[in-house]
Amino acid sequence: MDELTTIGAMRTWSRAQRAAGRTIAFVPTMGALHEGHLSLVRQARAAADRVVVSIYVNPTQFDNPDDLAKYPQTLAEDQAKLAAAGVDAVFLPTTEQMYPNGYCTFIEIVGPLTDKLCAIARPGHFRGVATVVIKLFHAVEPDVAVFGQKDLQQVMIVNRMVNDLDLPIRVLVGPTMREADGLAMSSRNRRLDAGMRERALSLPRGLERARLAYGQGLSDAMKLCEAVYDECLQHEGVEVDYVEVVSLKGFTTAETADDACVLAAAILVDGVRLIDHVALAGTVLPVPLDD
């Protein structure tokens, strides 16, 4: 596995692959890799001749410096996992290089994609995500990029940016991977001790309860959201940031749910922020997502 630490070296590597007639799939990550990331790597391997993974904890997407400081970093383990997964190159840029002094250019997405859900509690978060993703795309120049569906709003935004800015990249979405107990895999799960973990399960449990209720004919969005509040707020130290029924047609908030809707929620367990969602019709979301 090749290791590339500069934007120039990364681009040279990619262009050599392209010159040799090979296609490139790219999986951007912030490290602290888990089975969810590795499933995206497998999807990337199936989609192109070469796979590049980036590991970069992007400061511009952290609205909260404390959250950035506490973000888990496990580089040596991550590299071993990627090598074992057959990744061809890992890209490890530095912040000095990504955001040199005087840096002042950002990608802004306006409208329904950034006026709700995580955009409310995390101002500037998606601006930081979109900005680092386009920078990584310009460095790696992939044919395909793979993102996890767990970060639904993020992948909708990236897909929108790719379309709007005419990037010659196909965005693929990998399904949310879950632990045996149902918790959606997340690097942040490392910050949960056994007791927090037990309480965190109220999130997938509430979402699943709502999905079953929708299957039995309940379409009132407020009542569907209540199932999540009910499950989560039974537990001390659990706060609900949002619960919302969102239609993937236009990413609008729905008062009455239909099969194009997801139920999305964010909670804090003793201050650790966790997000998850379910497609109410129970099916895997269309890829690329509707815009």
Next chain:
Amino acid sequence: MDELTTIGAMRTWSRAQRAAGRTIAFVPTMGALHEGHLSLVRQARAAADRVVVSIYVNPTQFDNPDDLAKYPQTLAEDQAKLAAAGVDAVFLPTTEQMYPNGYCTFIEIVGPLTDKLCAIARPGHFRGVATVVIKLFHAVEPDVAVFGQKDLQQVMIVNRMVNDLDLPIRVLVGPTMREADGLAMSSRNRRLDAGMRERALSLPRGLERARLAYGQGLSDAMKLCEAVYDECLQHEGVEVDYVEVVSLKGFTTAETADDACVLAAAILVDGVRLIDHVALAGTVLPVPLDD
């Protein structure tokens, strides 16, 4: 000369050139071509094997719908000029394709580059410029792009965006071309009748007066600006939008001018907006411009 009207066709054309080992220089324009544009085309021809020129009147950079409606459009003449200048391909995208329904992604440049000069009177203008330029860059994928120095703030912003977003493109700047009487060439000059034209000359005259005064030892920015106000405000129907001494080191407003400074101004002549600037040290600006 090839004519390409879709983003896909443009990219296919460029990739075929690259595959054949040829480099590409790109000159984005809004049409209404004059000798200033053609000088950029000549610079482009000297810088790469193939030259692409785009003609697209970009609606997102017009803060004023009336200004957009009145922007001169002379497509047949433009095409003839480009063919005669040896341009290899002209890119003519449509607005339906550039900004389809639901379009919501924009490039924002924050800080000194967008807090002064034209950014004040034209909110959203540079956001629109940066956005269309990155879209055109993604379609054309040039090695080199050439911009006119007359639009100084624009070229500084584009250069900054290219650096910040790691675009693999070299930005070249062509010097301001002037009519025999000293007026900076601009597509907007077509909207000046003989009387307006005469009054418009107060702008280069004022700038030149200030430059000479600087050469004789005057460095007080306010006094240098006064030379422009004095020249312009003698004429009825001439309004001054701004006159400002700006250091190209950091693009900050200077109270005391030095050799790194330009004197930049915008005026309206019977409502037609004209901009111009002089480098106080009289030399051609460094390329790429300082950031």
